[in-house]
Amino acid sequence: MSLDERKKRILQAIIDSYIDSAEPVGSRFIARRYDLGVSPATIRNEMSDLEELGYLEQPHTSAGRIPSDKGYRFYVDFLLEIHKLAAREVAHIDDWYQNRAREIDLQIQRTAKILSQMTNYTSLIMGPTLSEQELRYLQILPIGESTAVIVLVNETGIVEHRNVDLPDGIREEELNAIAEIMNERLRGKTLDDVKEALFRELHQELSLRLDRIHLAQQMLEQVFQIMDETVLDCQEERIYLGGATNILSQPEFKDIEKARLVLGLLEEEKTLRQVLTDLAPEGITIRIGHENTAVEMQNLSMVTARYEIGGKLVGTIGVLGPTRMDYGRVVSVMDRITRHLTNSLAGKKTRCEK
């Protein structure tokens, strides 16, 4: 696995060049452009070795070499230099977060936008889920005759809401009483905790403390059902995309069929969710080509990182692009953005320390 110094430099040169141009790289070009002090012929020999070792591939006999997934992997693990972003670019990101929006969804949507804008790839962001955090408020707010809005708020300030049908003839005081009892019991629990057992408990409690039990219990059932739904929805639906069309500017997708495949993938939230959840818990994860489990992504790479609210990892942001991705740049952009996101969702004034 250990390559000698010259092979490393050549491999790096080839990958850098290919990332830049998307064209197979020839020996002559490398010799001329990067001065390694050797002739094209020597480089040819080395390239031949690198191919045999599996780091490079040849699209056809008389073309230059392109990196294999294994080559990218080596590059990412051992050769990658995280470019410092230009001051101008850092400033751009920082500005973006300067007047922060108050609404989490919006915040995230904007993050998706800047992430794709700065990288020129497609960004995907999975929003924080309500389910793993402690419930803070549960409110039942009647709207019109027979419906109400249920509002759930958790410890980090994430809000979920649903409409429900009210049991016939229930009175507002009763609703308040029910809400109060439920609040007592549910506060501090996570949605995941809200299971069968708790349901029974509450069921009983309501019977003890209220008249017109059947109405209360009907209401209770509704609320629990809502919570169930909410847990599911949160897992399945909250994904934001940015710059989906950036895919189209990559030469590897000039073929409309390939482009459609990828864009179709992006519209399948189920797949996306999977892709964004089954990954390493900490730091930045890079998946190259076939390292992705999803077949549709085997010639794409994805760089992901997780962000936190109040010390808990709650969501994931990712960048999706061709395997020929500018990993160095993406990593550094992601790093800075994750930091902002974490800060800003925590409600802090967002000024990243260097």
Added chain:
Amino acid sequence: MSLDERKKRILQAIIDSYIDSAEPVGSRFIARRYDLGVSPATIRNEMSDLEELGYLEQPHTSAGRIPSDKGYRFYVDFLLEIHKLAAREVAHIDDWYQNRAREIDLQIQRTAKILSQMTNYTSLIMGPTLSEQELRYLQILPIGESTAVIVLVNETGIVEHRNVDLPDGIREEELNAIAEIMNERLRGKTLDDVKEALFRELHQELSLRLDRIHLAQQMLEQVFQIMDETVLDCQEERIYLGGATNILSQPEFKDIEKARLVLGLLEEEKTLRQVLTDLAPEGITIRIGHENTAVEMQNLSMVTARYEIGGKLVGTIGVLGPTRMDYGRVVSVMDRITRHLTNSLAGKKTRCEK
């Protein structure tokens, strides 16, 4: 402007055929496929007339004819037969709305999906805005030490929420008092009503009824600012897309550059918002090609309809496709879906009467 019967039939045949095949239509084909009882030569003469009248165009001398925008307009206005949807298709739509989701956002997202699925074009939906409807609840829910969530609920059950920083040292009872006073005053107002005058009024009222006025007033300012932001956000951000990639399956966008132009357009929410707002208030509106004000859309057509909640028009749904669009089908799908949407957002059990 009045065409004789035969010209109409020929025009219809040509447009039907072109919608179906995307290929320029020749006289021979028409004569053979639709039996008009005349020879190709006669049809050629008629086509020549229709071209002169501006209903048809010729891509080049020796190709068939294709409809012009004017041709489509005539087709839509006078020749369009709204196909009955197949029973199977109606059932599909109805099923989709059978187990309706409780959350409005989700509801709309799903509508976008089915709309694009049934038409094979791209759908866009503008969600209901909070701003034009009466406020029902305003709540201030403290989260942690120094932040709170403001929850706004309007008469139709739409919920908006934002995080705010709390003034230092404010107590929960005080927050409740403030919220109560504000509720008294704001209930029944629309967000648009919440202007300077009301602000002053409340400002005074708080001074009269509360101790520690400066805290209360600070809070008030925050809440008002939020409301302002909310009005803006609602206008600008709430657009949902479905089947954006369907554009790519249209032969007119096999050229990647054209495709990118359109998909880029779809990512510009500002433009989309504009497109969806500046249109006829009632019923179904069809914009063909150059009839669209946005330059990027001059070779696209858009079919839009508005839906209501509680008797008020609150949002718009639209289908975007090539000018060669199957208008008949789109119109009937949209019609049924709008009806469902209106019902289902109103919280009614959703069973469309035939």
Added chain:
DNA sequence: CCTTAGCACTCATTAATTAAGAGTGCTAAC
């Protein structure tokens, strides 16, 4: 033994040429 120049060979890409076919427009006959 590693490096390098030289050269034959491969293969994709591009341009040029040709052939085929679809459709029109016109004319003349019905």
Added chain:
DNA sequence: GTTAGCACTCTTAATTAATGAGTGCTAAGG
């Protein structure tokens, strides 16, 4: 007014040829 016939136009597809980038191999040089 309608239609058959035919010359003409112009696109599309297929073929062929030319170009050129890049390799692999061999043999000479340090």
